[in-house]
Amino acid sequence: MLINVPETVVADALRGMAAAHPELIVDVENRVIVRRDAPVAGKVALVSGGGSGHEPLHGGFVGPGMLSAACPGEVFTSPVPDQMVRAAAAVDSGAGVLFIVKNYTGDVLNFDMAAELAEDEGIQVAKVLVNDDVAVTDSLYTAGRRGTGATLFVEKIAGAAADEGQPLERVQSIARQVNENSRSFGVALSACTTPAKGSPTFDLPSGELELGIGIHGEPGRERRPMMTAREIADFSVHAVLDDLEPHNPVLVLVNGMGATPLLELYGYNAEVQRVLAERGVAMAHTLVGNFVTSLDMAGASVTLCQVDEELLRLWNAPVCTPGLRWGR
Amino acid sequence: MERAGLYAGAALGQVSEVNVRTSQGDPLLDADFFRRWMTAAAASVDREAERLTALDSPIGDADHGSNMQRGFRAVTAVLEREAPDTPGAVLQLAGRQLISTVGGASGPLYGTLLRRAGKALGDAAEVTEEQLADALRAGVDAVMALGGATPGDKTMVDALVPAVDALGTSFEAASAAAEKGAVATTPLQARKGRASYLGERSIGHQDPGATSSALLIAALVEAAGE
Numbered sequence: 001m002l003i004n005v006p007e008t009v010v011a012d013a014l015r016g017m018a019a020a021h022p023e024l025i026v027d028v029e030n031r032v033i034v035r036r037d038a039p040v041a042g043k044v045a046l047v048s049g050g051g052s053g054h055e056p057l058h059g060g061f062v063g064p065g066m067l068s069a070a071c072p073g074e075v076f077t078s079p080v081p082d083q084m085v086r087a088a089a090a091v092d093s094g095a096g097v098l099f100i101v102k103n104y105t106g107d108v109l110n111f112d113m114a115a116e117l118a119e120d121e122g123i124q125v126a127k128v129l130v131n132d133d134v135a136v137t138d139s140l141y142t143a144g145r146r147g148t149g150a151t152l153f154v155e156k157i158a159g160a161a162a163d164e165g166q167p168l169e170r171v172q173s174i175a176r177q178v179n180e181n182s183r184s185f186g187v188a189l190s191a192c193t194t195p196a197k198g199s200p201t202f203d204l205p206s207g208e209l210e211l212g213i214g215i216h217g218e219p220g221r222e223r224r225p226m227m228t229a230r231e232i233a234d235f236s237v238h239a240v241l242d243d244l245e246p247h248n249p250v251l252v253l254v255n256g257m258g259a260t261p262l263l264e265l266y267g268y269n270a271e272v273q274r275v276l277a278e279r280g281v282a283m284a285h286t287l288v289g290n291f292v293t294s295l296d297m298a299g300a301s302v303t304l305c306q307v308d309e310e311l312l313r314l315w316n317a318p319v320c321t322p323g324l325r326w327g328r
Numbered sequence: 329m330e331r332a333g334l335y336a337g338a339a340l341g342q343v344s345e346v347n348v349r350t351s352q353g354d355p356l357l358d359a360d361f362f363r364r365w366m367t368a369a370a371a372s373v374d375r376e377a378e379r380l381t382a383l384d385s386p387i388g389d390a391d392h393g394s395n396m397q398r399g400f401r402a403v404t405a406v407l408e409r410e411a412p413d414t415p416g417a418v419l420q421l422a423g424r425q426l427i428s429t430v431g432g433a434s435g436p437l438y439g440t441l442l443r444r445a446g447k448a449l450g451d452a453a454e455v456t457e458e459q460l461a462d463a464l465r466a467g468v469d470a471v472m473a474l475g476g477a478t479p480g481d482k483t484m485v486d487a488l489v490p491a492v493d494a495l496g497t498s499f500e501a502a503s504a505a506a507e508k509g510a511v512a513t514t515p516l517q518a519r520k521g522r523a524s525y526l527g528e529r530s531i532g533h534q535d536p537g538a539t540s541s542a543l544l545i546a547a548l549v550e551a552a553g554e
Contacts, residue, residue: 006394051432074398076389077432105521106432109474113427113436135525142524197381197390214525216389221527 006195010052010072017059021322024062025090031083033059034069038091044162044171045069045091048100048155049084050107051076053194053295054215056323057151063321066159067100075194075295076216078106084114088123096124096168098175100154102147103131104216126168128175130154132182132303134243135212135221146214149253149292149303150182153315156324160317174314178305183244185236186301188213188220188257192294211235215257215294215301229264233271236302241279246306249284251315252276253303258293260300265289268300284312291323356454362418363407364554368547370400376543383536387523392434392536399430399438415455419446419463433521434537437471437484438544444470461495468492475520482518482530484537486510491545499548506545510538 003009011028018026025034039045048058049071058070068091073079088097097118101111108129115125130147131138138145158175166174188210191200194217201217204210209232212221227235244250254269256262269288276283284307292301307315318327373380377393384392403422412418423443427435445467449455455463468488477483491506513535521537523530 073431074395075391077391077395077430078435080428080431080435082428104433105475106435109433109436110431137527142519142527143521146525194390196394197385201385201390214522216522218389218522218525219386219529221525221529 001193001195001198003195006198009195010074013052013055014059014072017322024059024322027086030086031072031079032069032087032090033062033072034087034090035063035067037064038068039093040068041093042095043093043165044095044168045088045093045097046100046155046159046162046171047071047084047087047091047097048151049073049079049087049111050102050104051078051216053192054293056290057292058155060323061152061155061321063319065163065317065319066155066321066324068097068162075196078104078110081110081114081117084111085117085121088114088118088125089121092123096126098158098162098168098171099125099127100151100158100175101127101129102151103129103144104146105143107147124168126172128154128158128172128179130179132179132184133214134183134185134239135214148186148215149184149255149301150179150305152253152287152291152324153182153251153303153305154178156319157311157314159319160314163317174311178311181244181246181306181311182303183240184301184303185239186213186215186220186255186257186299187211187232187236188294188297188299189226190259190298191219192217192258192297194295209299212239213257213294213297213299215292217294217297229268230271230274233268233275233302237272237275237279237304240302240304241281244304244306246281246304248306248308249282249312250276251284251305251307251312252286253291253301253305254286254288255292255301255303256290257297257299257301258290259296259298262289265300272302285315356456357415357460358454359413359415359418361551362415365547365551366400366403366407366418366422368550368554369544370404372543372547372550373397373400373540376540380536380540383534383539387518387526387530387533388536389522391432392540395430395432395434396438396540399426399435402426402429414449414451414453415460416446416449416451419443419449422446433475434540437475437537440474441467441471441488443467457499458496461492464488464495465492477520480516481520482513482516482523482535482538483520484535484541486513486516486535487538487541487545491541499552503542503546503549506542510534510542513538
């Protein structure tokens, strides 16, 4: 691994991020990344966060048109309430703060505690939970569906709504609408190596793949002999469409897990588009690249987000962040 | 942003010179005992960090050891710095420190366990073993309410509930019960936390949270033996 010691991985990355992005305020000690012009008068602020190891999520999505602040935790570990309260206080203009929370037990507990503490400080807080991963059965017997690729759609579209000056309640309902209309499915061709462990988180022989993985190096639901991009696209897109059944066009995110080359991701996208066409699903816009990663895991996830005209307009609105940038 | 209110309130000094003494046949536990408990827990987590992380690899995300280590090292440091002078203050400060430094699910859950137990002990300078057992039961109840887990879900609750039940007998009995509870998570299918994503594939692995909970209870025996 290209690191110094495991203990300083997150702090070292934040120092590097600060140097590369003067448009952001990167508080290395307190682990908060804030857009430099915050708080923006009269506008709702968006705060997200989660374990590190998913870059560019979330810190790379801080900037005009998307997040106001992000809180990076240790690798694959939710940040602590202190970070979230500090971020909320830094970005709140008085119009309120939306916490965007991926559905993992740790993230939910820490953001809940932070929301209480922030409200004690007079900050109006609303929350939205992202849970788009169809590989997990949402039942009493699991922690519920995981938040994965849809996080990008929620942060971008809700960010555009906030940028337009829409009130907190409306920004929250748009964020919920995006989540409810998004589904994801991911596969891994290799496990990932966390700095703390220094070896792969699970043993995946070459010639096999894991179907239904999350973004934390945890194994998936099922292991199979290696499949072609065509077969993986069939399996993944059908899994998503069986759950979503879109009647409107969809945004498509073909997302690399960190170690899969763009050459392969584009080839995979061609197969994804083929399945969508076969199923009669209209595509509004497609994004291919590494956006919600899992350290050095090889593999890819597909996220579909059904959009009406309003959501598509907000998706196309200008955004200017290290990880996502267009239109201005 | 400084939240002085959250961390303040631990007066210096006033450390009792008598650690354990007998009143009506029941040994009394003072702030020093509770500090020794936390220190022993920190040392135990240090020793076992690699094993906790290894247990967390097949059914989690391979960081439970390092997260607990970071938290309990911070607890040891803050207890030395602020020297809280009642059992309740020691546990509340330790709990707040875990919430502020661990992250993940373990931070809020372990933090809540100790904070709630500390609150239950009030501001008494010394408490009985029975009061400690009642306080820990309140802490475990709070953990179950926060995380939504019940016994059999393959979580820390599987070590803590039998431990609290056995605390009325002795610390040794509680420690043995916690260890037994942790080992007994192996054949279970996880229904809470990250391991639950694996469904049936979580079967056959001992739960890392139950294992660290057993370490915390075993540290009571060490603290009493010193």
